[in-house]
Amino acid sequence: MSKNKMSQKRKELKKCMKRLDALQNELAKRKTYKRLKCYMEQLKELQNEVDRRQPRQIGYPVSGSLKIPHPVKLHEYTICFGQLDNCGRELLEDALNARCYAYAPYSNFKVGAAFRSKGGKVFTGCNVENVAFTPCCCAERTALVKGISEGCKTFNAGAVVAYHPAGYTTPCGVCRQFIHEFAKMDIPIYIAQAPESSAKVPAFEDDEEVLVTSIYHLLPHCFSKY
Incomplete structure (x- = not known):
């Protein structure tokens, strides 16, 4: 090739x-x-x-529902005790004094509450425990029942104080529903941490932080027959 x-x-x-x-x-x-x-x-x-x-x-905004009421809510904020209005300071001081009478031998967790009626009268209450636990009564309901038993059916402000190292103690679920029953519109609820010391005359410091909330914030979807 x-x-x-x-x-x-x-x-x-x-x-x-x-x-x-x-x-x-x-x-x-x-x-x-x-x-x-x-x-x-x-x-x-x-x-x-x-x-x-x-x-x-996928869903729809709650505000668009016709089956859920959308009441006007008050503002929720924190403020120093010394900057509170007279109503808030008076209620917190009354609640703090009422806490001294708390009967809490089982939990040793003392709570005080105060509510101002529509007529301006203030009713105070403390928690009352029982060895059977079921008959226990919270401070908030104690104060409200005192007012209701004297003919007051509407309240326009309230306060709750207790000492807990973690912070604020707000009303329990039962008390929130109970408060709502006698609030014809949103009412302010002042929440403060009670002093840890067991002084005979307890008092708040001016720089103590206070939570100003309201019943509609605490219970946005209440149960009502109306």
């Missing part, structure tokens, strides 16, 4: 080898694409399964 023919054959072989490499690359790409497509389909199925198991987040 001549050198020219040999050279031509080598060139043809090179071309064939290049075509073969190109075909192999194309075949590998197609296999990779098929595998990738298969993986994507599996991933999509898994995502659909996860979506079906997830709780639906």
Whole structure:
């Protein structure tokens, strides 16, 4: 075989080898694409399964419901005792004094409360415990029942004090519903931490922080038959 023919054959072989490499690359790409497509389909199925198991987040704003009342709420904030208005200071001081009479031999957690009636009279109360636990009465209800038993059916402000190292002690759920029963509109509720010391004449420091909340903040969705 001549050198020219040999050279031509080598060139043809090179071309064939290049075509073969190109075909192999194309075949590998197609296999990779098929595998990738298969993986994507599996991933999509898994995502659909996860979506079906997830709780639906679609809903409507509560404010748009005609079945839920949306009363006007008072502002909720914190303020120093010395900057409170006369109503807030008087109620907190009365509640603090009422706390001294708390009967809490089982929990040793003393609470005092004070509520101002629509007529301006202030009624105070403390928590009264019982060994049977069920007959226990919270300070808030004690104060309100005293006023109700004297003919006062509407109250326009209240205060609750107790000592807890973690911070404020707000009314329990039962008391929140009870307060709401005798508040014809949103009323301020002053919450303060009682002094830890057991002084005979307890008092608040002027820089003591007070939470000024309201019954509609404490119980936004109350139970009512009206």
